[in-house]
């Protein structure tokens with residue numbers, strides 16, 4: 672917010688020329704439009720009427736535009752996964768207050784949601800491969816998870832019969848629906864075979 676103290680008898684030019692009237696985008700904006708008659712006139716730059724005063728300020732070059740954040744995300748999108756990009760995007764939103772965050776989202780949402788596209792493809796592919804028993808367990812567990820029934824399941828079977836395959840199919844399906852899945856295992860080796868968003872294993876203590 673920019674506060675300006677003025678005498679009600681001063682005209683706009685006197686107020687803007689006042690020594691303690693710090694120069695900001697707001698004062699620069701009004702200096703540009705001295706004598707304007709309407710709000711639309713204030714928002715019209717080079718015959719284009721902008722939807723907001725903020726957009727008009729950007730067009731006049733009085734506010735920084737988001738080009739540096741576009742370049743930053745463009746560069747990061749070449750190398751980084753969706754998870755890392757989402758972290759970067761959150762930092763930009765919280766600490767850098769871009770002028771038009773929605774435009775950044777629209778431009779980069781495919782990159783930001785990258786993992787979810789991949790997860791959807793993986794889960795659809797694995798789902799088709801499930802055998803009858805795996806499918807039965809899969810349907811029951813998903814039903815409980817999505818309807819928040821809170822049922823506990825214990826899956827057991829001889830080694831190599833597709834239990835890990837079932838866990839991963841469940842984990843990718845649930846994550847692809849924007850839900851959080853926390854996979855934990857009793858040993859680091861076992862955890863390596865699970866599709867995990869966060870490896871929690873190192874944070875757990877065994878008594």
Ligand SMILES: Nc1ncnc2c1ncn2[C@@H]1O[C@H](COP(=O)(O)OP(=O)(O)OP(=O)(O)O)[C@@H](O)[C@H]1O
Nearest residue numbers: 800801802805828829830831832833834835836837
């Ligand atoms: N429905 C399926 N279609 C295709 N491949 C499958 C299917 N189920 C399991 N597999 C494959 O069979 C192999 C053994 O499966 P998985 O590792 O899931 O078994 P497991 O019961 O977890 O074994 P272990 O207890 O030894 O870890 C894996 O290569 C897995 O990809």
